[in-house]
Amino acid sequence: MEQTNVKEENWWASHRPSRRRIVQLYCALLYNAHLRGFAEGKIFTGKAKTVCVPGFNCYSCPGAVGACPLGSLQNALGSLDKHVGFYVFGILLLYGMLLGRTICGWLCPLGLIQELLDKLPTPKIKKSRFTRALTYLKYVLLAVFVVCVPIYYGLAKGVQVPGFCKYICPAGTLEGAMGMLPKNSEWLSMLGPIFTRKFVIMVLIGLACIFCYRAFCRFLCPLGAIYGMFNQLSLLGVKVDTARCNSCGACVRGCKMDVRHVGDRECIHCGACVEKCHAGALSMQGIGAKRAVRAGMAAVLVLALAWFNFLDPSVRGGAAAAAEVTEQAEQSGQQQPEEPAESWESDAPVGWEPGKQLADFTVECLDGGTFHLADTRGKVTVINLWATYCGPCVGELPHFDALQKEHPDDLAILAVHASLTTEDVKAFVDAGGWDLLFAIDDEQDTVFGVVNGSLALPQTIVLNRKGEVIFNRVGSVTDELLAQLYEQASEG
Amino acid sequence: MRMNTKKLLLLAHAALCVLAGALLIAGALGIYRDGAARRTLDPAADIYTAEGVAAAAKRALPAVVLALAAAVACAALGVKDENRIARQAVDRDLRERAGEPERAKTLRLALLLLALGFLVLGVFNGSAHDVFVKASRICTECIGLG
Numbered sequence: 277m278e279q280t281n282v283k284e285e286n287w288w289a290s291h292r293p294s295r296r297r298i299v300q301l302y303c304a305l306l307y308n309a310h311l312r313g314f315a316e317g318k319i320f321t322g323k324a325k326t327v328c329v330p331g332f333n334c335y336s337c338p339g340a341v342g343a344c345p346l347g348s349l350q351n352a353l354g355s356l357d358k359h360v361g362f363y364v365f366g367i368l369l370l371y372g373m374l375l376g377r378t379i380c381g382w383l384c385p386l387g388l389i390q391e392l393l394d395k396l397p398t399p400k401i402k403k404s405r406f407t408r409a410l411t412y413l414k415y416v417l418l419a420v421f422v423v424c425v426p427i428y429y430g431l432a433k434g435v436q437v438p439g440f441c442k443y444i445c446p447a448g449t450l451e452g453a454m455g456m457l458p459k460n461s462e463w464l465s466m467l468g469p470i471f472t473r474k475f476v477i478m479v480l481i482g483l484a485c486i487f488c489y490r491a492f493c494r495f496l497c498p499l500g501a502i503y504g505m506f507n508q509l510s511l512l513g514v515k516v517d518t519a520r521c522n523s524c525g526a527c528v529r530g531c532k533m534d535v536r537h538v539g540d541r542e543c544i545h546c547g548a549c550v551e552k553c554h555a556g557a558l559s560m561q562g563i564g565a566k567r568a569v570r571a572g573m574a575a576v577l578v579l580a581l582a583w584f585n586f587l588d589p590s591v592r593g594g595a596a597a598a599a600e601v602t603e604q605a606e607q608s609g610q611q612q613p614e615e616p617a618e619s620w621e622s623d624a625p626v627g628w629e630p631g632k633q634l635a636d637f638t639v640e641c642l643d644g645g646t647f648h649l650a651d652t653r654g655k656v657t658v659i660n661l662w663a664t665y666c667g668p669c670v671g672e673l674p675h676f677d678a679l680q681k682e683h684p685d686d687l688a689i690l691a692v693h694a695s696l697t698t699e700d701v702k703a704f705v706d707a708g709g710w711d712l713l714f715a716i717d718d719e720q721d722t723v724f725g726v727v728n729g730s731l732a733l734p735q736t737i738v739l740n741r742k743g744e745v746i747f748n749r750v751g752s753v754t755d756e757l758l759a760q761l762y763e764q765a766s767e768g
Numbered sequence: 769m770r771m772n773t774k775k776l777l778l779l780a781h782a783a784l785c786v787l788a789g790a791l792l793i794a795g796a797l798g799i800y801r802d803g804a805a806r807r808t809l810d811p812a813a814d815i816y817t818a819e820g821v822a823a824a825a826k827r828a829l830p831a832v833v834l835a836l837a838a839a840v841a842c843a844a845l846g847v848k849d850e851n852r853i854a855r856q857a858v859d860r861d862l863r864e865r866a867g868e869p870e871r872a873k874t875l876r877l878a879l880l881l882l883a884l885g886f887l888v889l890g891v892f893n894g895s896a897h898d899v900f901v902k903a904s905r906i907c908t909e910c911i912g913l914g
Contacts, residue, residue: 325903326896335903336911343903347910351902352895363890363899369883373876396835397842398782399775400849441910452911466914467816472800474912476793483789487782509876665902668909696901698894732906732913747812751914756811 296382296546297391303331304385306577308339308451309584312591317459319731322590328364330371331384332499334445336452338459341584344447345371346499350422350438351665354430358699368502376510377503380493381544386447387493393485401488408534410495411542417444418498429667434707436667440498442470446478456732463732466751489532494542504541512561513545514538520557527553622742628728633743635726639692642702642714652688654741656765658758659727661735663694664704668752669734677710679758686766690715692723694733740765777838777847784835791831795824 293301307329310320320341329342345368352361371379380387394400401407417440425439441448453471457463484491493500507513516538527538527549535542538549538558550558585591624633638648649657660676662669673691680689693701693716705714717723727737730750738747738761747761803815842848890896908914 319904319906321904323900326900328899334911336906340903343899348899348902351898355898359893359895361890361895361898362886362893363895366883366886366888366890369879369886373880373883396781396785396839397778397848398785399778438907438910441907442912445912448911452906453913456906456911456913461818463908463913464816464818464821465814466908467814468803468914469800470909470914471816471912472796475796479789479792479796483785486785506879509872509879511876663905665898666905666907668907694905696905698898698901730906731904732908734908751908754811760811 297388299382300385300388300391302573302577303383304333304388306580307331307333307342307385308337309341309577309580310339310591311581312585313338313340314455315459317456319456320584320588320590321731322584322588324584324588328367328371330375330379332386332447332497333384334447334451336448336456338455340451341580346422346445347438347441347448349502350426350440351436353423354426354436354438354667355665355698356427357431357434369506372503372506373509374511375503376507376513376545377500377541377543378510378513378545379503380497380500381546384493386497387490387544389450390485390490390492393482394489396486398486403489403532403534407488407494408536411534413495414497414501417496418501422498435670436665438667442667443473444477444496446474446481446492449474449478460730460732460750463750465749490544493544494534500544507539507541507543514543514547514550514558515561517557517559520555522555522557524555527558622744624742624744628726628737628745628748630745630748632745634737634739634745637723637726639690639715639717639723641690642705642716645713647688647690647713647715649743652739653743655686655688656683656741656762657739657743658687658689658761659723659737659739660689660691661694661724661727661729661733661737662691663696663733664701665698666733670708672734672752673708673710673712675753675755675758676712678755679762680711683762687762689713692717692729694724695719695721738762738765740767774847777842777845778849781835781838781842784831784838788828788831788835791828792824795828799824 313320317338319336319338322341324341325335325343327342328345328348329340330345332346333340333342333344335342335344335347345364348364349361349368352364355361375383421439421443425437429435429437449471453474481492481496488494528535530552531543531549533542533544533546537543539545545560547560550560622633624631626633626635628634634649636648636650638646641647658676658679660669660672662673664670676689676691680687690713691705691710693714695717697716701714701716705712715723717729721729723729727735727748729735732750734752735750736747736753737745740746746765753761799816799820802820803813803817806813807815
């Protein structure tokens with residue numbers, strides 16, 4: 277009996293999660309405290325999203341309660357023509373100076389995932405001069421995809437293109453796309469080459485992390501590259517007592533990262549070297565585990581879970597607003613039979629799905645006029661949901677413009693900007709010179725509610741001459757698809 | 769456990785991981801190839817369909833399950849690559865790193881103050897609001913949806 281107890285104790289001693297692992301799990305849960313988002317397939321939209329979390333965590337993850345610092349940086353660089361993104365620069369500088377790459381080692385959910393993948397028992401690629409050379413790749417990615425691509429598209433084309441998010445980021449695919457798809461199965465229809473490419477990249481990075489410790493973090497992560505620049509100056513992390521150090525090199529030999537010395541740009545301050553140092557020259561500065569701190573952390577987590585799932589105004593207000601919009605739509609739908617012109621009357625029930633007719637609505641346009649949906653009966657109608665800060669949305673406006681010019685009398689196109697704006701939308705559309713009707717949705721998201729607009733942009737809805745929905749899809753549309761939809765709608 | 773058996777188990781698990789990854793990638797590429805062919809005929813056709821995804825997942829699932837089972841077996845047997853740390857020499861004498869110079873402390877303080885200044889400026893110039901707006905909407909292309 278005693279022997280069994282000793283055996284169990286030994287097993288527990290060698291398998292129990294380290295303090296660092298507990299902090300990593302804690303952060304992953306805290307950053308993604310909006311757990312109901314996973315069940316509902318909706319992202320959190322509360323004011324907490326103004327704050328960037330320190331680690332790598334996609335803000336389109338259904339659970340995310342904060343913004344991704346790297347996504348925010350790309351957006352800030354992409355809107356330099358508007359104003360300088362002081363807030364993002366400040367927050368990155370602050371995190372860098374306080375924590376440096378301690379964030380990578382302790383506070384990054386993607387780091388946690390990589391370490392768990394590394395636990396899979398396979399032969400591992402050891403660090404070498406080659407892996408050390410590969411660490412420079414992340415600086416290339418930082419320069420090209422995080423800095424140059426957003427600045428170029430933002431300044432030269434007036435479109436926001438977050439290069440790293442769009443072309444590489446595995447967190448976006450894993451947390452954002454894969455997190456949202458199970459509860460938004462209709463989004464399958466928008467998947468295409470971009471998803472395929474990013475899915476392949478995600479699987480390749482996952483495989484690399486199984487065979488090579490923290491492969492993404494070491495070779496590809498631009499956020500790690502940014503924090504690495506502050507590593508030598510950061511307040512927290514592993515500190516060397518130079519009076520005690522005998523330069524035996526045990527710290528560097530035992531480290532799985534490509535460090536040359538403790539605390540250099542590649543050091544993630546995981547603290548593994550502290551135990552390996554026989555001279556007692558290394559210590560973790562600023563990271564303690566006093567009982568009061570632990571209790572405080574637990575209380576913060578409980579409060580966060582309660583707040584972000586039940587108490588935040590955006591969570592409480594969301595359901596009520598949706599119910600109100602549905603009610604309004606139904607009431608509007610009941611009045612519907614009076615509105616349509618006789619020849620284009622529809623018997624279809626009110627709804628947003630194909631085959632149903634949209635509930636009527638009226639919206640003020642940016643040119644001072646009014647758009648009344650019932651007045652468009654007899655014409656093909658296209659409603660596009662968009663935003664100036666959504667690159668693909670702006671990219672497809674010329675397609676709508678061309679279609680409108682091709683069928684000026686037979687087609688009504690309304691481009692509805694999301695209620696949240698970051699700039700003067702009227703000035704933006706005036707500068708674009710598009711010959712379309714533009715409107716901004718009201719604070720109750722009335723138009724978005726009528727067409728079942730989600731938080732995902734862009735979205736296009738096509739109605740036939742009777743006002744019946746023939747197409748309602750999230751995602752970009754092409755010229756060919758628009759032409760085909762027009763033909764289809766004009767026949768209906 | 770004998771060294772060769774251990775190595776063999778590790779290699780078998782590695783092969784299963786690669787196979788699972790390859791099947792997942794092949795599945796995605798296959799769906800895309802078929803879907804793209806459909807779309808050339810009909811621009812409104814979906815590239816990814818629930819049936820296509822289910823079929824690809826069915827093909828990859830056995831390899832994924834086997835890889836996971838092998839991982840559990842290896843863990844239970846205590847098999848892992850223990851010789852993973854390279855004997856890399858320290859390329860500089862740590863003792864040469866003198867104590868933190870005064871100017872580093874000054875620089876740190878200056879940068880911290882700069883960071884706080886940027887944050888305040890950001891709140892007033894609208895860049896904090898920009899972060900909120902972008903984070904509370906989903907740019908489908910940005911997360912790889914399309």
